[in-house]
Amino acid sequence: MSINASPVSAPPAERPPEQESYTPRIALLGSPNCGKTTLFNALTGLTQKIANYPGVTVDVAAGEYDLEQGKVTLLDLPGTYSLIPLSPDEQVTHNALNGKLLDHGAPEGVIIVADATTLPRALPFIGEALRLGLPSLVVLTMIDELKARGGGLKLGVLQRELGVKVIGVVGNKGLGMDDLKGELEDYQNWRVSDPDIAIPPDQARRFVWADGILEEALTEPSTERGWSDKVDKLLLHPVLGIVSFAVIMFLFFQIIFTVAAPLQDLMEGGVTQIGVLVAGLLSDGLFKSLLVDGLIAGVGGVVVFIPQIALLMLLIAILEGSGYMSRAAFVIDRVMGWAGLEGRCFIALLSSYACAIPGIMATRAVPDPQSRLATIMVAPFMTCSARLPVYALLIGAFIPQTTVAGIFSLQGIVLFALYLLGSFSALIAGWIFKRGLLKGKTYPFYMELPPYRMPSWRVVASYVWRGVKAFMKKAGGIILVASMLLWGMLTFPQVEAPEHLKDNPVAERSYQLEHSAAATVGKAIEPAIRPLGFDWKIGIGLVASLAAREVIVSTMAQIYSFEGNEEDIEGLGSRLQNATNEDGSKTYDLPTVLALMVFFVYALQCVSTLAIIRRETASWKWPVIAFTYMFVVAWVGAFITRHVAIWWLAA
Amino acid sequence: MIKDLSNSIRLDSLKPGQKATIWALCTDAESHITERLMALGFVPGTRVSALRRAPLGDPTEYELRGTRISLRKTEASAIILNELVEEGE
Numbered sequence: 001m002s003i004n005a006s007p008v009s010a011p012p013a014e015r016p017p018e019q020e021s022y023t024p025r026i027a028l029l030g031s032p033n034c035g036k037t038t039l040f041n042a043l044t045g046l047t048q049k050i051a052n053y054p055g056v057t058v059d060v061a062a063g064e065y066d067l068e069q070g071k072v073t074l075l076d077l078p079g080t081y082s083l084i085p086l087s088p089d090e091q092v093t094h095n096a097l098n099g100k101l102l103d104h105g106a107p108e109g110v111i112i113v114a115d116a117t118t119l120p121r122a123l124p125f126i127g128e129a130l131r132l133g134l135p136s137l138v139v140l141t142m143i144d145e146l147k148a149r150g151g152g153l154k155l156g157v158l159q160r161e162l163g164v165k166v167i168g169v170v171g172n173k174g175l176g177m178d179d180l181k182g183e184l185e186d187y188q189n190w191r192v193s194d195p196d197i198a199i200p201p202d203q204a205r206r207f208v209w210a211d212g213i214l215e216e217a218l219t220e221p222s223t224e225r226g227w228s229d230k231v232d233k234l235l236l237h238p239v240l241g242i243v244s245f246a247v248i249m250f251l252f253f254q255i256i257f258t259v260a261a262p263l264q265d266l267m268e269g270g271v272t273q274i275g276v277l278v279a280g281l282l283s284d285g286l287f288k289s290l291l292v293d294g295l296i297a298g299v300g301g302v303v304v305f306i307p308q309i310a311l312l313m314l315l316i317a318i319l320e321g322s323g324y325m326s327r328a329a330f331v332i333d334r335v336m337g338w339a340g341l342e343g344r345c346f347i348a349l350l351s352s353y354a355c356a357i358p359g360i361m362a363t364r365a366v367p368d369p370q371s372r373l374a375t376i377m378v379a380p381f382m383t384c385s386a387r388l389p390v391y392a393l394l395i396g397a398f399i400p401q402t403t404v405a406g407i408f409s410l411q412g413i414v415l416f417a418l419y420l421l422g423s424f425s426a427l428i429a430g431w432i433f434k435r436g437l438l439k440g441k442t443y444p445f446y447m448e449l450p451p452y453r454m455p456s457w458r459v460v461a462s463y464v465w466r467g468v469k470a471f472m473k474k475a476g477g478i479i480l481v482a483s484m485l486l487w488g489m490l491t492f493p494q495v496e497a498p499e500h501l502k503d504n505p506v507a508e509r510s511y512q513l514e515h516s517a518a519a520t521v522g523k524a525i526e527p528a529i530r531p532l533g534f535d536w537k538i539g540i541g542l543v544a545s546l547a548a549r550e551v552i553v554s555t556m557a558q559i560y561s562f563e564g565n566e567e568d569i570e571g572l573g574s575r576l577q578n579a580t581n582e583d584g585s586k587t588y589d590l591p592t593v594l595a596l597m598v599f600f601v602y603a604l605q606c607v608s609t610l611a612i613i614r615r616e617t618a619s620w621k622w623p624v625i626a627f628t629y630m631f632v633v634a635w636v637g638a639f640i641t642r643h644v645a646i647w648w649l650a651a
Numbered sequence: 652m653i654k655d656l657s658n659s660i661r662l663d664s665l666k667p668g669q670k671a672t673i674w675a676l677c678t679d680a681e682s683h684i685t686e687r688l689m690a691l692g693f694v695p696g697t698r699v700s701a702l703r704r705a706p707l708g709d710p711t712e713y714e715l716r717g718t719r720i721s722l723r724k725t726e727a728s729a730i731i732l733n734e735l736v737e738e739g740e
Contacts, residue, residue, distance in 0.1 A: 082690035086683060120716035121692040203686065207694040223714055232703075241706035330721060334707035337723065444684045446691055447721050449712060 022104075023064070025073045026187060027096060029129055030113035031122065032079035033450045035141035037061075039113060039169070040076040041459075042177060043184075060092065060101075067185055075107065078365075083128050086367035086443060097132055109135045109187045116140040116153060116168065117221055123210035126162065127199040135190035136164045137183050143168035144175065151221025161213045163194035228323075228451040235327055245331045248324070250416055256311050256388075257395075257412040263307035264392065268571050271300035275561075290487055293561045298483025301557030301572055302475050302550045305389035306468060312385050313467035314460065316354055321455025325350060330449060339427045340434030342366070342445045345375040349426060352382035353419075354467060356609045359384075360616055367443040374433035376616055377626055380604045381426035383419045385467065386474075386549040390600050391418055393553055397573035398593045422601050425633075474548060478607070482544055482551045483558060489518035490562055510563055518559075532599065532638045533592035535581065545605045552600075591645035595638040602634035662699065662713070663727035670700040671732040680729035692716040693730050 030036040044063025061076040077096055078089035085091040092101060099105035112129045114122035119140075126138055138158070146153060159166045165183060169176030183190075193199070200206045225232075235244050275296045282288040319325045329336075329346045336346045344366045352359030359379045366372040383391075395411045402410045495515040501507040513519060521543055522536035529539055537559050545552035553572070560575040579587040604610065604627050613623040665671055673695050676685045692715050693699070699715040710721040 082687060084683075084686055084690075086687060118716070118718045121718050125690070203689045204694050207689070207692075207697075220717065223717065223719075236703055236706065238704075238706045245706075330705050330710065330712070331707070333705060333721075333723070334709050337709065342723075442681065442684070442725075444687045444726050445710070445723050446687075446726065447710075449719060449721065 023071055023073045024109075024187070025075055025102060025104075025107040026065075026109040026111060026184070027075045027077050027107040028111045028113055029077050029093065029097070030079060031081050031115075031118075031125060033448055034079065034113050034115045034118075034122070036079060036113040037076055039111075039139065039141065039180075040074060042174070043180075044074055060096065065184065072108075072184070072187065075102075081125065083125075083132075087365055088372075089364040090367075097129075097134070106132075106134060109137065109190050112136055112138045114138070114140055115142050116146045117142050117149065117151065119153070119214060119218055120211070120220070123214060124203070124206040127206050127210060128203075130162060130164065130193035131199050131201065133192050135187070135192055137187075137190050138162060138164055138166040139180060140166065140168045142170065144170045144173065146221050149221035149224065150219075152219035154217045157217035158213065161197070161217070163197050164191045225451045231452050232327070232449075235324070236330065241331055245328060248319075248328075252315055252319075253416040253419060254409060254412040255315065256308060257392075257415050258409050260307040260311045260392075261396070261411075264304055264396075267304040267307065271296065271304055272571065275300065286491065289491060290484075293490070293558055294483050294487030295480075297557045297561035298486065298554035299475050299480050301554045302389055302479050303472070305392060305550070305553075306471065308388045308392055309385050309471045310464055310468050312388060313354060313464040316351075317460040317463035318455050320463075321453070321459055323450050323452045326447060326449050329447060333445075333447075335427065339431040341371055341375060341427075341430050342368075344445075344447070345371055345430070348375050349379060349382050349423070352379045352384060355384050355386070355470070356380045356382065356606065357612050360609070360612050363616070370434065371443075373617065373622070374430045376613055377433050377622065378426040378429040380606070380609050380626065380630060381422045381429060381602065383422040383601070384549075384606075385471065386606065387418075387600055389550045389553045391415055391597060393556075393573060393576075394593050394597055397576050398588060398590065418597060418601055421598070425602065474550070478548050479551055479554055482547050483554050486518060486540070486544055486555055486558055489521070490516045490558065492517055506563065513559065513562055531642075532595045532635070533589070533642050534596065535587055537579075537587070538596065542599075542605075547605075547607055549600060549605045552605075590649065591642045594645050595642035598641040599634045599638040602630050602637050604630040660732045661728045662693075662701075662722070662730035662732060663711070663724040665699070665701040665711075665713075665727075665732065667701045667703050667711070670698060673697045673699060673730055674733045675731045677729040677731055684726065684729060688726065688730065691720055692718060699730075699732075 028036050028040055040061065040063065043065055060078070063074050063076075065072050065074050075096065077093040080090045080093050082090075083094060083097070085094040095101040097106060097110070110129065110132070112126050114126055130136060140153070140155075143153070153168070155166050155168060167176060167179045167183060169180055200209050234240055275292055278296060279288065279292050282291065319328070325347065328350070329344075332346055333342065336342055345363065348359050348362035348366065350359075351362050356379045359382060360376050363372045363375045363379070366375060392415075395414050399411050399414050404410050404413060490513060493516070495512060497508045497511045501511055518540050519536060522539035525539045525543065526534075526536040529542065534542070537556070540559065541552040541555040544555040556576065557572045560572060560579065576588050577586075581587050610623040610627060613626055614620060617623075659674070660671070661677075662671075662673075673693055675695055676688060676693065678685075697715050699713050702712040702714050702719065704711045705721075710723045711727065712719055712721045713727075
C-alpha cells in the first residue's frame, strides 16, 4: 500500500504561451525556513490563493503579480533541501519543476531563494536547481543578518560563478525588493546557467564546487544567535525545558477558558436578545418557529463560540510564528519516537488542535508512508476547535467556577485534561497502528530550529481570520442546513395535544417534541446510548453531530428552545442544568456530562475529516476504519468514564 | 585509505560542546538516507559541532555549514567522524 502522491502520468498538452488568457508562471524554490514564503507574501500581498493541481493532493500557493505589461503567476513551491524527493510535498516541487504538475509544462522562470547566512549548505542546492536548465534568478535573503553577524558576501563573484543574476534582499524589511521587482519585469531575459560552468551532478562534488566558490565570495558570519540562544538555554534546558513545555501547554488552555468566557457571555446575551426581538415582532406560527427555534437557536447557539475559536487560533499562530512550536517538537520528539512517529508527525498533530484537516494535510511533509498513515489515522483524536464549543458548553454549565491552588481555574484544568486525554490517546493509537502496519523502509528524520522571532502580526491576523472564517462558513453552511433539517424533524408531524395539556403551553410543546420525527430517531437509538447515561434528546444531538461536532450544540439549543418558555431568556447552559428526566432526576448529572465529553474526545463526528482522509489515502478503506474504531473507543470510553464517576461519587 | 570502521567515532557519540570533522558516511545506511544527510550538509570534510541534546536525550542539535539541524541518534550514527575530536570552550 502506498499513500504517496501518485506521479502524474504525462505532462498535459502544451498550449502556446502567446494565447491571450495565458499567464506565465514563475516558481519560488528554496529550502524550508529560507524566507521564501515571506518573499512570496510580500510580492503577492492578499491576492494569493491555494491552488489545487490535478493529479496530486498537495496544495501549492499561487498568487498573481502585476507587471508593467501583463502579469505573472507566482508559485510558492513546498520547501525542500534536495531535488531528489522523499516526501509527498517534495514530490510536488520535483514534479512542478520537471513540467509534470502544471498545465503547459515547466514554469517560465525559477526564483531560487536561499538564506545568505546558510550559503555553505545552500549553494550546492542552488547548483542543483541551476542544473534544471530553467531561466533562473537567485535571491539571497537575510543579507542584513549576515552583516550583523560579521559576515560578508561578494555578489559579483557569485554571479560570475553561477552564470545567472544574483540579488540580495531583506524580505521582512522590504530592502532590495525594488531590485527584485525590477528583475521580475525582466523575467523573459533571465538566463539559464552556462553549461560551461559545469556544476557537478554528484552531490558530494557539488559541495566541493560550492566550497571553492565561497572561499572567494563569502566571509563566514558568526553562528551566534544572541538573545535567541539565551532563550533556548532556558526553554531547551534538560530540566527547565520539560517544565516550561508543560507550563506553556497548560497556560494555553487556561487562557482559552478564562479570557474567552466573558466574551462568549456577551455573544450569548446578544444572540438571546435577537431571539427575543424577532419573537416579539412576529406572530405565532411556523415561520416564527423556523426563525426562532431553527435559525437563531441553532446557528446562534454555535456562533457564540467564536471568541474561543479566535483565541485558540491566535495562540497557535503565536506559538508557530515565534518559533516555539518546533522547540516543542524537539522536546517531545523522544516520546513521538516511542510511538514510532517523528517530529514532523508531532507538528501535524499540533496543527490538528485547530482542525484535523490542516493537520492531516501537514502529514505530506512526512516522508515515511507508514508514519504518515498512522498520523492521519490518529489526528482526529487531537482536540480540534470544533470540539471547543461542546466542551465550553458542558464545562461552563457543569464544572464549578472555582479555583485550584488559588490561581488556576478548575474549568481550565478540566479543558486541559480533555486535551491531554485526546493527545495521549493519539500517541497510543499511533503506536498500535505503527505496530500493526507493515514496516516499510526507514526515512531520515531531521528538523531545524529557526531563531526565535517576534511573530508577524500580519501572519497572525490572517491565521486567526482564516480560522474564524472557516468556522463561520461552517455555521452558515452545514450547521445552518442541519438546523433547518432538525427544525423540520422537531416540528413535524404536528400532533394534537391531549385535552388536559391544552392550558399549559410548555407541556403542550413538550408533547409535540415527544411525538416529532426527531424524537422517533432519538428514541430508536436510545437503547444503544442508555448505558452511557444519554437520553433520547442527546441521541438526537449525537446523530445530528455526525455532520460536524458543533451541531450537537445547535441541536441541543433547538431542542430546549422548542421546549422552553418563550419569555424565558436563559442561555443553553442553564437550560441543560435544569433539564430533567421523566422521573424528575437531572438529565445531566456529573457522570453523564463526563461521559458525554469523553465521547466527544474520541468519536469522529466530522464529514469533512472523513472526506480528507479519503482524499489523502486515496481509498475508502481508511476513513471507514477510522470512523469505526473511533466510534467503538468513544462508546467504551464514555461507558467506563460514567461508571468510574458513579463509583467515585458514591465512595 | 584503510580504516577500521568498527572502532570509528560516529556523530551520535559527539557530546554537546565537542567538534569534529566528518570523514565519511556509512555505506550500509540506505542510499536515500545518506543522500539526504549529504543534502543537509553532512559531507566528508565538513566541520560539525554538537550544540545540545533534547531534554529527553534525543534528538541532538548540530551546527554545520552555517546552519543548525537536529538529528536522532539513528541518523547521526550513519555519519563517521575523523578521530580528531576537539573539546569546545
